[in-house]
Amino acid sequence: MAHTAAPERTQQGNGVTTPDTAEDVWSGPRLRVENLTVSFDDGEGGAHIPLRDVSFDIKPRSCVGIIGEAGAGKTLTARSLQPHHLPADARMDGRILLDGEDIRMRPPGSAGIQVLTRNPMDALNPVRTIGQQLTDALRHRHDISDRFARQLALEAMEQVGIPAPRRGLSRYPHHFAGTMRYRVMAAALTINPPRVLVIDEPLGLDHGAQAELTDLLCDIAHRVGSAALLLSRNPALVAGHCQRLVSLHAGEVVENARADDLLQRPAHPYTSALLGDREVDGLVTAPTEGCLFRGRCAHAMAGCERTQPMVVDQRGRPARCWRHGELNLSAVGG
Numbered sequence: 001m002a003h004t005a006a007p008e009r010t011q012q013g014n015g016v017t018t019p020d021t022a023e024d025v026w027s028g029p030r031l032r033v034e035n036l037t038v039s040f041d042d043g044e045g046g047a048h049i050p051l052r053d054v055s056f057d058i059k060p061r062s063c064v065g066i067i068g069e070a071g072a073g074k075t076l077t078a079r080s081l082q083p084h085h086l087p088a089d090a091r092m093d094g095r096i097l098l099d100g101e102d103i104r105m106r107p108p109g110s111a112g113i114q115v116l117t118r119n120p121m122d123a124l125n126p127v128r129t130i131g132q133q134l135t136d137a138l139r140h141r142h143d144i145s146d147r148f149a150r151q152l153a154l155e156a157m158e159q160v161g162i163p164a165p166r167r168g169l170s171r172y173p174h175h176f177a178g179t180m181r182y183r184v185m186a187a188a189l190t191i192n193p194p195r196v197l198v199i200d201e202p203l204g205l206d207h208g209a210q211a212e213l214t215d216l217l218c219d220i221a222h223r224v225g226s227a228a229l230l231l232s233r234n235p236a237l238v239a240g241h242c243q244r245l246v247s248l249h250a251g252e253v254v255e256n257a258r259a260d261d262l263l264q265r266p267a268h269p270y271t272s273a274l275l276g277d278r279e280v281d282g283l284v285t286a287p288t289e290g291c292l293f294r295g296r297c298a299h300a301m302a303g304c305e306r307t308q309p310m311v312v313d314q315r316g317r318p319a320r321c322w323r324h325g326e327l328n329l330s331a332v333g334g
């Protein structure tokens with residue numbers, strides 16, 4: 001393993017390399033997801049397709065949110081960004097480009113995309129102390145002494161608000177509970193920043209704790225120069241951090257717009273329901289033809305069952321709804 005030179009202290013803090021330094025000469029999107037489709041053999045000669053034709057970009061240092069109900073495909077999208085984490089029988093089509101390079105061309109673990117799963121214990125080694133894990137991460141990248149690595153780890157713990165950080169370094173992951181485990185993950189991010197940070201909605205926390213953590217993680221992502229992708233059922237949780245929002249229904253993007261546009265003028269009835277925190281009853285239509293939302297849509301009309309909708313309105317904004325531009329949808333569920 002080639003080490004980088006020992007980090008020097010800078011005004012920003014620990015002086016560890018950020019994703020925007022060194023080899024970054026790419027001027028396009030930090031992450032481009034292009035027609036991503038994930039399918040499984042259904043055992044009857046056909047295919048189950050939980051994610052189809054998903055596309056979006058994230059610019060460097062910016063943030064995109066994917067909003068959608070449970071089962072819409074948010075977590076599968078996140079797992080696809082680390083294809084070796086997909087089930088062995090999954091077939092993945094489309095392209096995922098990190099700074100212009102197809103991530104499947106890179107060895108596992110080197111893609112520069114970090115996914116914070118809904119359970120932070122997934123990412124922590126239960127038999128190594130937090131201090132060991134943080135200093136391992138530092139020494140993996142930098143030729144520095146144990147002592148300096150431990151000092152940087154201590155500073156990282158302080159920066160993310162972990163009480164008694166020196167004692168915390170000697171503790172194991174199971175000694176931390178709830179939000180503190182996320183703060184440990186946040187400390188790791190400050191010393192080993194990914195190019196893209198994916199934050200899946202934390203499990204088992206109330207709205208206040210979720211919001212506090214999301215604020216902390218987005219703040220760190222911005223500070224260390226990572227692009228961020230936020231996944232949530234709750235648009236209110238992510239909207240304030242995101243430049244763009246992608247609305248995902250039944251594995252399809254139904255709209256992808258600037259965050260303020262989408263929040264003020266949702267273009268699809270499903271997005272409107274999400275914004276209004278309104279449960280949508282009914283089954284998702286089997287993916288054959290027409291609008292997959294039609295069995296649940298209060299605005300459905302004859303013709304919605306014809307081919308897959310994609311309408312661009314007069315302002316150039318696309319949405320998967322035949323009535324896009326005609327419906328007067330609101331952000332409180334219309």
Ligand code: SF4
Nearest residue numbers: 291294297304321322
């Ligand atoms: S295409 Fe029809 S069924 Fe689908 S969201 Fe639009 S109005 Fe509703």
